[in-house]
Amino acid sequence: MAKTTTRRPTVRRKPTKKKKSGFPFKTFLFSFLLIGIIFGAYHYRSALNYYFKSQTSTNYKVDKVAQARIFQILKAHKDLTFGIDVSQFQGNINWDEVGLVEYKFPIKFVFIRASAGSDKIDARFDENWKQAQAHHFICGAYHYYRPNENSIAQADNFIKAVTLQKGDLPPVLDIEKLPENQSIDSLKVGLKRWLDRVDAHYKVRPIIYSGERYYIDFLKEEFKGYTFWVANYNFFVENIKDDWLFWQFTQKARINGIEENVDINIYNGTPKMLQYQTISN
Secondary structure, eight states: OOOOOOOOOOOOOOOOOOOOOSOOHHHHHHHHHHHHHHHHHHHTHHHHHHHHHHOOOOSSOOOHHHHHHHHHHHHHTTTSEEEEEEOGGGOSOOTTTOOEETTTEEEEEEEEEEEETTTEEOTTHHHHHHHHHHTTOEEEEEEEOOTTSOHHHHHHHHHHHOOOOTTSOOOEEEOOOOOSSSOHHHHHHHHHHHHHHHHHHHTSOOEEEEEHHHIIIIITTTTTTSEEEEEOOOTTOOSOOTTOSEEEEEEEEOOTTOSSOEEEEEESSOHHHHHTTSOOO
16 A cells, blocks of 8 residues: 655745835935924024023014024124015004114115005005104105006006105015916016106106016016015025015014014115115205
8 A cells, every 4th residue: 555645734934025225215304304403493593592582572472483584684684774665454553663673673764555556545655654754764665566457557546646755765566466368478568668657757767576486587587777676585595686676585574563564675785875776856
């Protein structure tokens, strides 16, 4: 009789997981963020120390990181000139208290919204203009341009609202939005018509205000010969650029006498140089 052999059952081995090679992405991302936080805290150490230690008496909630950046930028540009811009959205301003940014840096100039579109007059323009001048700020008026409205009607609306005299800053065209029912080329024609109309009336070339991206994409090349007031709130942008006459670097400042947040602007020159930018006759 043949001898039978008993086969052992086959044992299946569990597949071994391959070890992931390289640096885990999550660990890399966490490390990158941590390094960024540490670098930011170190870079803004003096400003953060200033705020977290000394600014505890204010009666409103403060974005301390934003305020630290504001303080740092003002400190880095202490030899230049600082100002604010206001409109009816800042409410009733107590101009007797307006004087310093971050309790240390003097305000020298104020841009005030006068008009918007073809029919809007800022509800507080007359009062803000009168009070800012009475408190010896260098004043400038600006018009908020609506791309889908007639440019000449908008220029006439601004002219109707604003009387400029010697010592005031040139008029400002504020353009921020793209048109809904016309081309960019058509928009540029409208902007030029507004600028020409206002220039002819006041006998001074206006300043153009816009965000940096808008300025680069649509205005910088097409409107050579004009001076620009540029808005850029990027946390990592820390210095005014050579081709910016004014830099609006934040919209989160707190100023005594003003209940709402305020935009802060830097003029790319000394207070004496700012005088040369004003209307001379």
